[in-house]
Amino acid sequence: MGAINGSEFLRRINQMDTEIWLDGERIKMPISERAAFRGLIQSKASLYDLQVQPELLDEMTFESPTTKERVGMSYLQPRTKDDLAKRRKMIERWARQSYGLLGRSPDYLNTVIMSFACSTALMEGKENCFPTHIQSLYERARDNDLSFTHTFITPQVNRSQAYFETGDEPIAARIVGQTKDGLIIKGARLLATQGGLTDEVLVFSSPSLFCEPEEAFAFSIPSDTKGLRFICRESFVGGDSSFNHPLSSRFEEIDSIVVFDNVLVPWECVLFHQNTEVAMNFFTSSAFHPFTIHQVITRQIVKTEFMLGVAENLVQTIHVGEYLHIQEKIAEIIISLETMKALLDKSELDATLDASGYMRPSIIPLQVASNIYPKVNPRFSEIIQLIGASGMVTLPTERDFQSAIAPDLAHYLQAATKPAEERVRIFRLAWDLTMSAFGARQTQYERYFFGDPVRSAGHLYRSYAKDTGMGMVDSALSLAKRK
Amino acid sequence: MGAINGSEFLRRINQMDTEIWLDGERIKMPISERAAFRGLIQSKASLYDLQVQPELLDEMTFESPTTKERVGMSYLQPRTKDDLAKRRKMIERWARQSYGLLGRSPDYLNTVIMSFACSTALMEGKENCFPTHIQSLYERARDNDLSFTHTFITPQVNRSQAYFETGDEPIAARIVGQTKDGLIIKGARLLATQGGLTDEVLVFSSPSLFCEPEEAFAFSIPSDTKGLRFICRESFVGGDSSFNHPLSSRFEEIDSIVVFDNVLVPWECVLFHQNTEVAMNFFTSSAFHPFTIHQVITRQIVKTEFMLGVAENLVQTIHVGEYLHIQEKIAEIIISLETMKALLDKSELDATLDASGYMRPSIIPLQVASNIYPKVNPRFSEIIQLIGASGMVTLPTERDFQSAIAPDLAHYLQAATKPAEERVRIFRLAWDLTMSAFGARQTQYERYFFGDPVRSAGHLYRSYAKDTGMGMVDSALSLAKRK
Amino acid sequence: MGAINGSEFLRRINQMDTEIWLDGERIKMPISERAAFRGLIQSKASLYDLQVQPELLDEMTFESPTTKERVGMSYLQPRTKDDLAKRRKMIERWARQSYGLLGRSPDYLNTVIMSFACSTALMEGKENCFPTHIQSLYERARDNDLSFTHTFITPQVNRSQAYFETGDEPIAARIVGQTKDGLIIKGARLLATQGGLTDEVLVFSSPSLFCEPEEAFAFSIPSDTKGLRFICRESFVGGDSSFNHPLSSRFEEIDSIVVFDNVLVPWECVLFHQNTEVAMNFFTSSAFHPFTIHQVITRQIVKTEFMLGVAENLVQTIHVGEYLHIQEKIAEIIISLETMKALLDKSELDATLDASGYMRPSIIPLQVASNIYPKVNPRFSEIIQLIGASGMVTLPTERDFQSAIAPDLAHYLQAATKPAEERVRIFRLAWDLTMSAFGARQTQYERYFFGDPVRSAGHLYRSYAKDTGMGMVDSALSLAKRK
């Protein structure tokens, strides 16, 4: 099969009988026709169409070593710096197609699966670990161009440091039994973006200090597995009109809670189970972080370019580029954009081969970028609101422009350099990006993409080698020795 | 008539035949039944009901000097510091009823009208000025408890410093003619909150450097005056459910563009016209700023208390009060709240009688507060999002809690100290306040309530007496004179 | 004796034989002639001279209830709001004389002693407590116009949360014995500003969670008590020239480490000892915080006025007042200044009588002010540096202006509105305030005046009543109850 096109994606996704709940109702198939999902599914289909365009085939795909078919480039296991650049270009092209707004474009989880397969060595010979299952999951995913969501955040009952779950009924998903056929999982996970809208769902434990064996596992199962239930939040699609809601009508990636109602996970789907040490170490030692953050930063750079474009378009529309404080605000975006680009380049420049022979981007620049972006993205949004100012509030709709009052709007809302309708379009775009429910969720999403920012900073502090500076201080102090 | 109750308000507002457009359609009466307006109109009705509750009558009303009926306290022209306190308490009670979320609760424009009437002396003997019209507008408004919107922002065609409108057809509303019956107005104004939903609309020129005589005027006319047209933006009412959208379902104050299609303004409604000097000076010299900002800061303090309550409720719900960085964030809100309260108190403490014998709150503390709030309000919103974190994203709906999956939700979304439904309620409240389209508009509204923050700071700099410090520096330098 | 003048102060301070060490040498008397202390002692003398000026006597002093002589107003135990205002005015006048730069002007510790005397009731009947000693200390201080320093910071060996001192030899000062004559104290305290330059030193324990009985005490002893040793830091007096160092030559308050080398504290000097409960509670329950912070905020307001004056003087000197970003920076100082003033006023407005009949300023506004000032003071300093820009760096000296190159300086350094020498004077003042070792220490001093800012915020969070907001949220949620 190899890399699929949009129609194949649509066919496959509509064929499944996944249990998805939205606003108190179970969704009826085909999901691609449901208002809450339609725009997103079309956008994803267009990504798949893009990858099989003949003129892009070399850029977007590579030859599968097993099937010899062309498969998606985001599945490429890089062995050279050139491979890293290939991956980046593919990721960038998909991001550009969706303005960086799809946090869960398929290449994200393709990369996760690929990174797991690079690190099977870490599981060799460990108790309850199935490195061969990882390899076969990877090959199955790559050669069939499967799409995934994943879920690792446990319910937020109590965020106090001293909290342990004590009830009889599990809340966080855990192993409650096992049979000859597989593990039995019961409980919930808090957050799966695009939950129910992908072929499979990858479930794993995030590293935590106090993890019980029953919470330590990883597996991937089809979204329509019996007992698996996706409970969506309210949809933030503002409506069908791409004039009114140019972004939410196309890029709203709904989030869902995932419930495991005694789900049977077949053994062949299990990557490991009941091994707390592996649950702790696999994510910190494997290729997961370098490859995944490399994908994320690439996308976030494209999103930053887009936000810069929106900000500058507002500036030109209402002619405010002459003000120093406006120049400073746009310069702020430029500075963050170039910083992110430089850090991404440096991660490739300083890439090194790992023990398994894969070329890992250097983690420090990526970690730094992942400390920066959650802080600057909300600021970009604020800058756009500060430039648009009171003009962001009273925006007419598509139907207004088709009604009897259209001439009023055409006359009174004209901009310095643009007719009224174009001006309203760019302001609606800015509004949908930063002030609609969709836009606000985008901001929150980027703010927490890499977890709690306070902890990220602490992690960076602890993992950073400070010898160079400490050495200079020693030298300064020894010169300063009392004579 | 005097102070009205909710039913009288509803009856009057439904009786009018105002031209309101929403999403390409002209609104059919009665407007109180239209989804986009229903919640707001009910909320306003409840304010009117409150003021005539017998036990609150003394607090909420005073005796009209002309009709001897009880009339709304926000119409009181203060002559003592005690009067200022009475006004503040009334304003605060209404604000508390609506959590400070109604920027255009009736007391706001009541205060504006009242402040104009305090300063008629400034118009005495000036060309094209009708101080008696102001007085009669004030008495009519007070004794009939009229409600108002106002509009003063001109279309934002070009915000460059060097821009002048040059076309044949006016864009910004201006006087295009006058007859024995009144002035003829043509053009638009950008923004009227609750436009079309009030008895009258007060139209005046904001002070600007380059104002032509035809743009220099002030008048108040009924909302259903012929040729007057309100074009609403998209409604941000998320839906009827007060569970899902606890705030937008009740407090969404729609904004509108106001079009004057050769509107005849009868002479008795005209306050002044074609006098650019008065247009420049009335707002800076009249009682407008001290009384109006006094009302606004009172409301913003209540809103801050509410936002503090929401933040603290989140903290308690997910038990994060032990973290220093959480404590710092809440302390930030407390510091701003107490600062605003101290500045309001100081404005009353330092109040002085003006030349007409009215007790004006001191303007400097109010000006300072109006420089602070637009910066801290968006930060409150950010703090709430930072505390709620990823928990702000995946929130089920009222119908989810009524469906077959209710038991899942009840179990998996329970909080440390609360059942799931209560936890979801408080998170939905926090979301609606800060992340819905309604919430984002609230933030933008407060950010620009007092105009461009950069210019506000410049205004404060220029108007502030710096002698005390300059004197100390002179003394320090003279001591430092070379011997 | 009563309120003293400058000469009496000088005479007394030079008479003592206090053990003071500076740069490896024991200071020889008279200390008022030593370069490191001369400017400060003169400045303090001028404060004492001020208080006995006949025309200020009413403002600066009151009649001692015991001696009937005029005594310093900072010793007044306030029983009315008017008394609070009297205290404030006296404090303000002294602060104005020293531009708010003397953190330890005598009124500071006078206020501390006075506040202790207001709260003797809290010690009545408690073990090892001597409320009468407090009263007699207060009367002695007031009626003889004694000056004090105090010291409460223990050595900073290890700031980890889990640290306890374990060595044999005490590091932090503690009770190592007691005789019929008094307590024996051994160990050190980290920081006493003006240590050795006052009549007495007040020593007490700051509240801490894990305090041993031997560390729980309070007493006041003469600075020249045997075994008491003050080890000064390097002096930051830049030189004698008030042209070159207009501030450090007059206001440098040297800091010192205090060593107790088996000091005998006579029983009549002991306020309490070996009572950890009192050590914990006296400072939180007594009048200490409200009266002391009231003094501090009054001084910090004057200092802010001075810094505003310096900033505005720079602006006028180099003509940059037309720039929006300069206006914003000065407005920032104005906003902080007015905020502090409003909070101080509110603390008096909301003052209440305590159980002993003393009028305490409301603590919340003071606590808020004490959370604000440590953050804004360093920003004022930064703003002054940003306005002065590269002009802060190359500043000639007094002797340059007296030398052969004076004409060059006069010509090339002239400012828009001022001759070169005046321009250099104001820049040197700005430099000494913010960029000399003296200025940098001033900034650090204000930053830490109220202790660790992170903990101050936590303390405010915990002590603040949040009911009003929580109540509104409850109301909002109950309205939002599912129908």
Place this chain on the structure above:
Amino acid sequence: MGAINGSEFLRRINQMDTEIWLDGERIKMPISERAAFRGLIQSKASLYDLQVQPELLDEMTFESPTTKERVGMSYLQPRTKDDLAKRRKMIERWARQSYGLLGRSPDYLNTVIMSFACSTALMEGKENCFPTHIQSLYERARDNDLSFTHTFITPQVNRSQAYFETGDEPIAARIVGQTKDGLIIKGARLLATQGGLTDEVLVFSSPSLFCEPEEAFAFSIPSDTKGLRFICRESFVGGDSSFNHPLSSRFEEIDSIVVFDNVLVPWECVLFHQNTEVAMNFFTSSAFHPFTIHQVITRQIVKTEFMLGVAENLVQTIHVGEYLHIQEKIAEIIISLETMKALLDKSELDATLDASGYMRPSIIPLQVASNIYPKVNPRFSEIIQLIGASGMVTLPTERDFQSAIAPDLAHYLQAATKPAEERVRIFRLAWDLTMSAFGARQTQYERYFFGDPVRSAGHLYRSYAKDTGMGMVDSALSLAKRK
């Protein structure tokens, strides 16, 4: 001659008879013995010694194409990316030797001179331009290892936008005549760091909008040219003791005003004169910015490493690494450091050959870095002060540790992990870096190194290509076209 060692540098600098004024006196030779200059000159001598160490000769020097002697690597005109890396390594090694604290280490102006020589083509055939003089200046400097200062800031009489100098006597240095021997220059320049302490001084006009022909010139003359006068500011050398003032005793680069008292500039020293177009364009088009900023950023990275080392050393000394807010502060430094490093690497990665065949680092990443550093450097200083807290204030001196009270200090000032003397050393280092007059000047120096930050941001805004983002917005809007 080629690359010199320290003794040759000392000999040459002491031989000159430069007119230097300090505190009203003309400095007597040899300058290397004067307290204000001694430390700096020794530090520079040690840099020269380093470059001729046999084992570093390859790294620090290259073969002069004219003399075939080894000459300093900072004079290398790069033609490949590898050349850029060689330059960077040399610059880095010198910076490391001086902890990045010497803003005017010789490689800075060597680079400037080298960059001019790369761009002589821009002067070919232009009026009053002498490209061959640039080439010979470059060769002379390189082959004799000359050291330079430069000066381009005009006196700050009035910074208002509308200011023009009108007096008869020039204030800003200008051409007042010309003879067969050369130009006559009269007037002043504001700021030359190390003015008078180098072989020559390079004088040129910075680009400005309103430049008269008489102000448009560039030349380099020996520091002891007749009529040339350097007026130093007060020295910030705290004293000789490297214990007390570990940095100012070695790295204080004094600043001076430069006066031209009818100085004759021989024609062979003139690079161009009276050509305002060249004055405007040479700096923006030549290799000046890319090569110079490349040097500066390399040094600032080393300085950042050093400041990180100081901060971390404080953290370890007083054991506060466990606190989240401390971790966040250090992480802030790390993030800035890695950002600067990534931008520097990217400037080399994206380097391109210019029209003259020289390999220029890409300017955008360098421009971004030069917008970042002036903001983060003062924050590093603040972070160090926040970590040191009250411990930064009361620091004993070298002589204290040699006196009778040494045992007290040894006992009471011991740190968790270090003896008292070491703890005091590291705190004094932190103090000298951030709180001494030397440290405060360092901060101001970095803040203004690249000129007014507000204008830098504006420049970045205007020069940055925004097409990528604008293109995405166009695409988003065209998809959003009304159907």
